[in-house]
Amino acid sequence: MDAEKRLLKTLASQLKEKNLFLATAESCTGGLLGHLITNLPGSSDYYLGGQIAYSNQAKQLWLNVPAEILETCGAVSRETVLAMAYGIRAAFAGEVDLKKIVGFSISGIAGPGGGTPAKPIGAVWMAVSTHIHERAYHFQFEGSRDAIKYQSALQALDILSKDIAAI
Numbered sequence: 336m337d338a339e340k341r342l343l344k345t346l347a348s349q350l351k352e353k354n355l356f357l358a359t360a361e362s363c364t365g366g367l368l369g370h371l372i373t374n375l376p377g378s379s380d381y382y383l384g385g386q387i388a389y390s391n392q393a394k395q396l397w398l399n400v401p402a403e404i405l406e407t408c409g410a411v412s413r414e415t416v417l418a419m420a421y422g423i424r425a426a427f428a429g430e431v432d433l434k435k436i437v438g439f440s441i442s443g444i445a446g447p448g449g450g451t452p453a454k455p456i457g458a459v460w461m462a463v464s465t466h467i468h469e470r471a472y473h474f475q476f477e478g479s480r481d482a483i484k485y486q487s488a489l490q491a492l493d494i495l496s497k498d499i500a501a502i
Contacts, residue, residue, distance in 0.1 A: 342492035343375045349499040350381035356431050357495070359385035360398055360423040362410065363443035363459060368488045383427045383436070388419065398422030398440075411454050413462075413471040416440045420464035437499060438464035441491055443476075445483045459487050463498045470498065 350357055359369050369385040372378050386397050391410055394400040400418040408414040419440035427436055443459030450456035457476040462469065472494060476486040 339371065339489060339492070340375075342489065342496060343371065345496045346372075346492055346499070347375055347378065347381060349496060350437070353499065353502060355435050355437050355499065355502070356381055356383050356427070357437050357439065358383045358423045358427045360419040360438065360440040361385060361387050362389055362394070362419075362441060363445045364441055364484050364487050364491075365389065367484050368439075368441065368491050371488055371492070383431065386423055386426065394419060394422075397426070399425065409454070411442050411444055411458055411460055413460055413473070416442050416460040416462035417464070417469055417471050420462040420469065424464050434466040436465075437495070437502075438462075439491060439495055440464075441487055443474075443483070443487060445480045445487075447480060457483050459483070459490075461487070461491055461494060463494060465498070465502060467502055468498075 361368055366387045372382050388394045388398050391405045398419050399422045404414045420438040424436045424438035441461045444450050444456050446456035459474045462471040476483045
């Protein structure tokens with residue numbers, strides 16, 4: 336079984352076993368993470384949905400990321416992904432108990448342009464927000480735009496399964 340399917344099945348069983356629901360906020364992956372999650376039949380049992388917040392305006396409007404964070408830290412930062420992860424949880428809180436929602440966010444520079452010495456192409460931040468903890472992770476991926484997006488999505492599945500196991 337390939338890594339993608341194994342990670343998806345592990346994540347699905349963990350969410351169902353713990354009676355948790357997942358919501359995602361994606362920037363650089365453009366919905367790829369949500370696409371992979373919904374490729375598994377039955378994902379509607381635990382996946383609430385997601386928001387593609389590619390622009391800073393979308394991050395502010397739909398995820399309530401403060402303008403000050405975006406201006407000071409940038410879209411690709413620990414502070415931004417933490418705000419995004421909490422923001423997507425809050426967006427679904429009217430439908431499901433906030434304590435049962437796992438929020439996940441991802442923002443990065445997939446290239447081929449947009450990189451800087453401080454934030455090179457392939458720099459990606461991810462965050463998990465639960466009722467117990469909030470964690471952020473930084474990665475530096477390499478390859479084409481598509482490769483960076485796919486590596487990011489697979490890493491996201493791995494992070495989610497490890498974080499949910501700790502709940």
